[in-house]
Amino acid sequence: MSSTLEKPQIIAHIQKSLNYTVFDSRWIPCSAKFVCMGNFARGTGVIQIYEIQQGELQLVKEIEKAKPIKCGTFGATSLQQRHLATGDFDGSLNVWNLEMPECPVYSVKAHKEIINSIDGVGGLGIGDGAPEIVTGSRDGTVKVWDSRQKDTPVVNMEPMEGETKRDCWTVAFGHAFNDQDRCVCAGYDNGDIKLFDLRNMSLRWETNIRNGVCSVEFDRKDINMNKLVATSLEGKFHVFDMRTQHPTNGFASVSEKAHKSTVWQVRHLPQNRDVFMTAGGAGNLHLWKYEYPAQRTKKDADNVDMGVAGSVNLLQNVTLSTQPISSLDWSPDKQGLCVCSSFDQSVRVLIVTKLNTV
Amino acid sequence: MPLIVRDHTWTQNQNTVYISVPLKGVKTANVHVICTDEYLKVSFPPFLFEIFLFGPINEEKSEARIGNGVAVFTLQKRTDELWEQLFTNIDKDKQKHIREQAILKVQEKEAEKSKAKATRIQQEKKYALETMMKLENEERDRIQKMKDEECAKATAQLDFWRETQRKAAEENENQQKLQRTGTNNNQLVYQKTERANATPAVTLLHNTGNTTSGQISRKQKPKDLPAPRSAGCIKISFTPRVFPTALRESHVPEEEEWLKKQAEARRAVDTDLAELSDLKEEERNPDWLKEKGDKLFMAGNYLAAVNAYNLAIKLNRKIPALFSNRAACHLKLRNLHKAIEDSSQALELLTPAVAANAPARLKAHVRRGTAFCELELYVEGLQDYQAALDIDPHNVALQADTDKIREIIQGTT
Numbered sequence: 001m002s003s004t005l006e007k008p009q010i011i012a013h014i015q016k017s018l019n020y021t022v023f024d025s026r027w028i029p030c031s032a033k034f035v036c037m038g039n040f041a042r043g044t045g046v047i048q049i050y051e052i053q054q055g056e057l058q059l060v061k062e063i064e065k066a067k068p069i070k071c072g073t074f075g076a077t078s079l080q081q082r083h084l085a086t087g088d089f090d091g092s093l094n095v096w097n098l099e100m101p102e103c104p105v106y107s108v109k110a111h112k113e114i115i116n117s118i119d120g121v122g123g124l125g126i127g128d129g130a131p132e133i134v135t136g137s138r139d140g141t142v143k144v145w146d147s148r149q150k151d152t153p154v155v156n157m158e159p160m161e162g163e164t165k166r167d168c169w170t171v172a173f174g175h176a177f178n179d180q181d182r183c184v185c186a187g188y189d190n191g192d193i194k195l196f197d198l199r200n201m202s203l204r205w206e207t208n209i210r211n212g213v214c215s216v217e218f219d220r221k222d223i224n225m226n227k228l229v230a231t232s233l234e235g236k237f238h239v240f241d242m243r244t245q246h247p248t249n250g251f252a253s254v255s256e257k258a259h260k261s262t263v264w265q266v267r268h269l270p271q272n273r274d275v276f277m278t279a280g281g282a283g284n285l286h287l288w289k290y291e292y293p294a295q296r297t298k299k300d301a302d303n304v305d306m307g308v309a310g311s312v313n314l315l316q317n318v319t320l321s322t323q324p325i326s327s328l329d330w331s332p333d334k335q336g337l338c339v340c341s342s343f344d345q346s347v348r349v350l351i352v353t354k355l356n357t358v
Numbered sequence: 359m360p361l362i363v364r365d366h367t368w369t370q371n372q373n374t375v376y377i378s379v380p381l382k383g384v385k386t387a388n389v390h391v392i393c394t395d396e397y398l399k400v401s402f403p404p405f406l407f408e409i410f411l412f413g414p415i416n417e418e419k420s421e422a423r424i425g426n427g428v429a430v431f432t433l434q435k436r437t438d439e440l441w442e443q444l445f446t447n448i449d450k451d452k453q454k455h456i457r458e459q460a461i462l463k464v465q466e467k468e469a470e471k472s473k474a475k476a477t478r479i480q481q482e483k484k485y486a487l488e489t490m491m492k493l494e495n496e497e498r499d500r501i502q503k504m505k506d507e508e509c510a511k512a513t514a515q516l517d518f519w520r521e522t523q524r525k526a527a528e529e530n531e532n533q534q535k536l537q538r539t540g541t542n543n544n545q546l547v548y549q550k551t552e553r554a555n556a557t558p559a560v561t562l563l564h565n566t567g568n569t570t571s572g573q574i575s576r577k578q579k580p581k582d583l584p585a586p587r588s589a590g591c592i593k594i595s596f597t598p599r600v601f602p603t604a605l606r607e608s609h610v611p612e613e614e615e616w617l618k619k620q621a622e623a624r625r626a627v628d629t630d631l632a633e634l635s636d637l638k639e640e641e642r643n644p645d646w647l648k649e650k651g652d653k654l655f656m657a658g659n660y661l662a663a664v665n666a667y668n669l670a671i672k673l674n675r676k677i678p679a680l681f682s683n684r685a686a687c688h689l690k691l692r693n694l695h696k697a698i699e700d701s702s703q704a705l706e707l708l709t710p711a712v713a714a715n716a717p718a719r720l721k722a723h724v725r726r727g728t729a730f731c732e733l734e735l736y737v738e739g740l741q742d743y744q745a746a747l748d749i750d751p752h753n754v755a756l757q758a759d760t761d762k763i764r765e766i767i768q769g770t771t
Binding site (some may be wrong): 009011013030031032052053054055122129130131132144146148149152153154155156157158159160163164165166179180188190191192194196198201202203206208333334336337351353 | 505508509511512513515516517519520523524527583584585586587588589590591592593594595596597
């Protein structure tokens with residue numbers, strides 16, 4: 001009995017039922033507030049800010065916008081400004097100052113179709129280099145934006161002429177360990193994962209994991225890329241060891257089947273880069289820990305370095321609802337605090353205990 | 359017949375009768391006693407001892423001790439009186455009656471005993487179950503308590519953290535207010551440090567509070583971010599697959615079938631030597647003939663195109679495009695029935711219906727539909743146009759034509 005209680009416990013601290021479909025929820029850095037984004041039944045977008053007070057969620061602000069909002073990030077703003085960058089169903093990228101949300105700080109019609117995923121890097125005092133936002137959309141393109149440059153993206157990753165386009169479902173920044181280097185990883189609905197190097201403006205690596213890629217995330221954005229987790233349909237996720245790239249085999253990976261349904265999200269714990277949580281389509285959350293192998297590289301037949309993938313252990317799992325959990329975000333300030341939202345129109349604040357001993 | 363035992367001995371006092379019956383070497387386990395208030399029977403095969411007692415006894419209080427080759431009965435009398443003799447002389451009927459009663463009584467007693475035993479077992483089981491449940495509940499409660507403690511601890515930590523956050527935020531605000539009023543001072547101070555390379559007095563002023571000094575320095579220092587990246591474009595291609603649909607969307611078995619059919623069609627070449635002997639080498643290739651036919655069609659020479667397609671079909675009956683194109687030629691030649699036949703043939707060859715042969719099917723449906731309409735079989739024509747619209751719902755011309763046909767049908771009925 002005691003050993004089971006020494007495992008990290010996932011405790012549903014607060015649950016709140018909302019009157020709109022919520023697609024994304026993010027902590028506001030350096031505060032006990034978080035933002036929920038979604039759309040009302042009447043077809044308009046909504047951003048709500050909640051604060052945790054004495055075991056209850058208090059609505060601080062509600063902002064209604066013309067188009068439903070699919071995703072948002074604080075990744076590219078400074079800690080003082082804390083502007084929220086959102087992508088909406090219409091393909092517009094907007095950066096909002098939540099104190100004065102009437103007019104966006106930066107706005108551009110980024111894509112022709114819905115922006116499925118957004119990520120930011122260079123802000124919040126993490127990492128060096130210019131703050132940039134990357135958006136991935138159903139029109140098959142991935143674009144990188146800088147808020148100092150209007151109307152045109154700084155990088156555009158688009159299909160070649162005549163190529164049938166696949167929806168881009170997820171994007172993530174990584175490898176931003178100095179102000180020159182940066183990588184963008186994009187996952188598509190046909191199972192393609194592509195890693196773009198923005199310093200060389202080229203495709204660095206690509207692979208296909210056969211099932212549509214729902215979520216990719218590097219374990220840390222601001223270091224030499226270490227691990228990448230990609231989750232997909234049919235309950236599988238892959239962990240790639242990104243330190244060693246083999247010329248033909250690419251990156252070593254280990255894959256795990258869990259959740260028995262689509263794995264919607266993966267999020268690494270900001271305080272420990274080997275612990276991550278996956279959110280599944282059956283409303284369950286699994287907490288995993290990655291164990292490194294004894295040797296991270298080995299030589300293959302031609303004496304070329306290739307990576308060795310480690311193993312993944314399930315620490316804890318919990319079922320919170322019957323609907324998929326669409327978004328998950330760890331609080332960067334308090335270890336173990338996270339907010340998740342699911343398609344049963346509810347948002348939950350969870351506490352995961354004992355992560356310091358994991 | 360059992361042997362009747364008569365060499366028993368008995369004594370009595372005021373309230374008890376003692377009877378001693380020798381067991382004559384029979385084992386104690388084989389001794390069976392039936393005793394009622396007026397009757398005592400001891401049967402130890404092959405011996406039998408029975409007496410009808412002189413007076414009533416209290417059967418419950420009486421006891422029998424069987425062992426050491428003798429059975430000793432201690433019978434408690436109901437009435438305290440001395441008996442003249444041990445047994446009474448009663449007639450056979452009464453004896454029989456008493457015997458039967460005795461047996462009945464014994465049976466009843468046994469039944470009662472077994473019932474009592476059953477209830478006792480039941481109760482014990484229930485008790486065991488209850489204690490088990492209690493233990494399990496306790497265990498569960500203990501675990502729940504531990505979990506709740508964890509939860510409470512975590513929420514307490516959360517509240518504490520939030521409080522500290524709030525306090526920090528308030529402090530920040532206050533410092534900011536101070537800072538706003540004294541910005542000039544600080545600017546001068548900062549410039550001094552720039553020039554004089556941080557004299558101690560000045561640095562003290564900066565270290566009024568960690569966050570505040572950080573803020574101040576950040577506000578004053580110019581933002582030295584790198585310039586926006588020069589625009590770049592990376593072209594990508596997606597994983598090739600014969601059918602460009604993702605695994606989850608594909609109708610893999612049907613697609614495999616279609617591929618196989620295509621491959622077979624390529625291979626099937628009926629060669630009929632007699633007719634082909636006077637053909638040139640290239641004219642034996644169905645693809646070449648199809649191209650020839652297409653060119654003749656474009657040029658307007660429909661009869662020649664039909665001939666080309668005929669030859670190609672003779673060589674290879676499995677290529678749907680040949681039938682479809684021949685249908686187009688017949689349409690132009692107003693051989694409407696032939697057009698219908700050919701496009702039907704083409705559609706048959708174009709099963710199973712997959713994304714790859716959609717354009718071909720679309721064309722075949724349109725051609726057949728047109729032929730039907732020319733023959734004034736509008737309903738069949740509408741069916742074909744509807745099928746074509748299913749394949750390509752966004753085709754404006756197709757929609758217009760379908761609507762027209764519908765109007766004609768509605769006009770004539």
